[in-house]
Amino acid sequence: xxxxxxxxxxxxxxxxxxxxxxxxxxxxxxxxxxxxxxxxxxxxxxxxxxxxxxxxxxxxxxxxxxxxxxxxxxxxxxxxxxxxxxxxxxxxxxxxxxxxxxxxxxxxxxxxxxxxxxxxxxxxxxxxxxxxxxxxxxxxxxxxxxxxxxxxxxxxxxxxxxxxxxxxxxxxxxxxxxxxxxxxxxxxxxxxxxxxxxxxxxxxxxxxxxxxxxxxxxxxxxxxxxxxxxxxxxxxxxxxxxxxxxxxxxxxxxxxxxxxxxxxxxxxxxxxxxxxxxxxxxxxxxxxxxxxxxxxxxxxxxxxxxxxxxxxxxxxxxxxxxxxxxxxxxxxxxxxxxxxxxxxxxxxxxxxxxxxxxxxxxxxxxxxxxxxxxxxxxxxxxxxxxxxxxxxxxxxxxxxxxxxxxxxxxxxxxxxxxxxxxxx
Numbered sequence: 475x476x477x478x479x480x481x482x483x484x485x486x487x488x489x490x491x492x493x494x495x496x497x498x499x500x501x502x503x504x505x506x507x508x509x510x511x512x513x514x515x516x517x518x519x520x521x522x523x524x525x526x527x528x529x530x531x532x533x534x535x536x537x538x539x540x541x542x543x544x545x546x547x548x549x550x551x552x553x554x555x556x557x558x559x560x561x562x563x564x565x566x567x568x569x570x571x572x573x574x575x576x577x578x579x580x581x582x583x584x585x586x587x588x589x590x591x592x593x594x595x596x597x598x599x600x601x602x603x604x605x606x607x608x609x610x611x612x613x614x615x616x617x618x619x620x621x622x623x624x625x626x627x628x629x630x631x632x633x634x635x636x637x638x639x640x641x642x643x644x645x646x647x648x649x650x651x652x653x654x655x656x657x658x659x660x661x662x663x664x665x666x667x668x669x670x671x672x673x674x675x676x677x678x679x680x681x682x683x684x685x686x687x688x689x690x691x692x693x694x695x696x697x698x699x700x701x702x703x704x705x706x707x708x709x710x711x712x713x714x715x716x717x718x719x720x721x722x723x724x725x726x727x728x729x730x731x732x733x734x735x736x737x738x739x740x741x742x743x744x745x746x747x748x749x750x751x752x753x754x755x756x757x758x759x760x761x762x763x764x765x766x767x768x769x770x771x772x773x774x775x776x777x778x779x780x781x782x783x784x785x786x787x788x789x790x791x792x793x794x795x796x797x798x799x800x801x802x803x804x805x806x807x808x809x810x811x812x813x814x815x816x817x818x819x820x821x822x823x824x825x826x827x828x829x830x831x832x833x834x835x836x837x838x839x840x841x842x843x844x845x846x847x848x849x850x851x852x853x854x855x856x857x858x859x860x861x862x863x864x865x866x867x868x869x870x871x872x873x874x875x876x877x878x879x880x881x882x883x884x885x886x887x888x889x890x891x892x893x894x895x896x897x898x
Contacts, residue, residue, distance in 0.1 A: 484625055488618050495614050519577045522547055523592055527581045537562050552591040633659035694725035748791045755786045755827055762799055774812035780819040787897040788827060794870045801863040802831045802890045809835030826893040833887040843880050
C-alpha cells in the first residue's frame with residue numbers, strides 16, 4: 475500500500491475511532507447521568523414551587539416573600555398578575571433567552587390569579603461523567619497517539635532507519651538486502667540495492683579494464699625494454715640492430731592500437747558525440763567495399779557484398795558505423811584462413827536495415843555467444859587483443875537505436891547481425 479493511501483486511511487480511521495469513543499461515552503455515561511440530574515432538578519423545582527405558593531398564602535406582600543425565597547433557595551422567580559403586570563423578576567435576562575428548563579403554574583392570591591415561573595441552574599458539579607470527560611478525552615488522545623506512533627514506526631520510521639543503516643553499512647562494504655514490501659520506502663530501498671549492484675558491477679568492470687590494460691601493455695612493453703637494453707649494452711651487427719629496431723617499432727604500434735581501442739571504447743559511451751548524416755544504404759556499402767576489398771584480397775580473403783536496396787536512407791554517424799564494420803571485419807580476418815570469405819548482406823526488416831557479416835572462420839562455442847559483446851571478453855587465448863572491439867560495436871549500434879547479436883552459421887563460421895533504423 476502506498477504511503478499516501480496509508481496516511482489517508484490512518485487519519486480517517488483515527489477520526490472514526492475518536493468519534494465512536496466520544497459518541498459511546500456520551501451515549502452510555504454522560505447523557506444518562508445528565509438526564510438524571512435534570513430530573514432531580516425539576517423534581518426539586520416542583521417542590522420549591524409548592525413551597526413558595528404556600529408561603530404566598532401566609533404572606534401579605536408577594537414581592538417581599540418572592541425576594542426572600544429567591545435569596546434563600548438561589549432560584550430565579552418570575553411573577554405576574556392576570557393583567558401581565560410584573561410583580562417580581564430577579565433575573566430579567568433569563569426569561570428572554572428562549573427555551574430552557576423551568577416550572578410554572580397559576581395560583582390564586584386574595585381573589586386574584588397570578589402566574590409564577592421558577593428556574594434553578596442545574597448543578598453539574600456532581601455529575602461524574604461530565605467531570606471525567608476531560609480525563610476521558612485525554613485518555614482517548616493518548617490512545618490515538620500510541621496508535622499513530624505504532625503505525626508510523628512500523629510503516630515509516632523503521633523502514634527509514636533500515637534504509638539509513640543500509641547506506642551506512644555500505645560504506646563499510648556490507649551490501650544492502652532487498653525489501654519485500656511495496657511502499658515508497660521499500661521501493662527506495664530496492665532502488666538503492668539496484669544502484670549498489672550496478673556500482674559493484676561497474677567497479678568489477680573497471681577492475682577488469684585496469685587488469686586488462688596492465689596485461690595488454692605489459693607484454694609488448696617488456697619486449698620493447700628487452701630489445702632496447704640489448705641495443706644499449708650489446709655490440710650488435712647492423713642487421714641485428716635493424717631487426718631489433720623493427721621489433722620495437724612493431725611492439726610500439728601494438729601499444730598504439732591498444733590505446734586507440736580503449737579510447738574508442740570510452741568515447742563510444744558518450745551518446746552526445748553522434749554526428750548524424752543521411753546516406754543511401756547502397757552508397758554506404760560501396761564505401762565499405764572500397765575500404766576493404768583490396769586489403770582482404772591481399773590476405774587471400776574474398777569480400778562478397780549482397781545489397782539490393784536502391785532508395786533506403788539511414789541517418790547515422792558514418793564514421794562510427796564504419797567503426798562497427800572495421801571491428802567486425804578485423805575480428806573475422808583473425809579467424810579466417812586463406813581462400814576464405816567474408817560476406818556482407820543487408821536487407822529491410824520492418825523499419826530497420828539489417829546487416830549480416832558472415833565469415834568462414836572457426837565460429838564461437840555456443841556457451842560464449844552471449845559473452846562476446848561484453849567488455850574485455852575475448853576468445854583469443856594469447857590475449858593479443860584487448861577484447862573491446864565487439865563491445866564498442868554494441869555500444870555504437872545501441873546508441874543508434876538498434877540491436878546486435880551473434881550466431882554460428884552454416885559455413886562453419888560466425889554471423890554478426892545488427893540493425894540500424896531506416897529513415898522514415
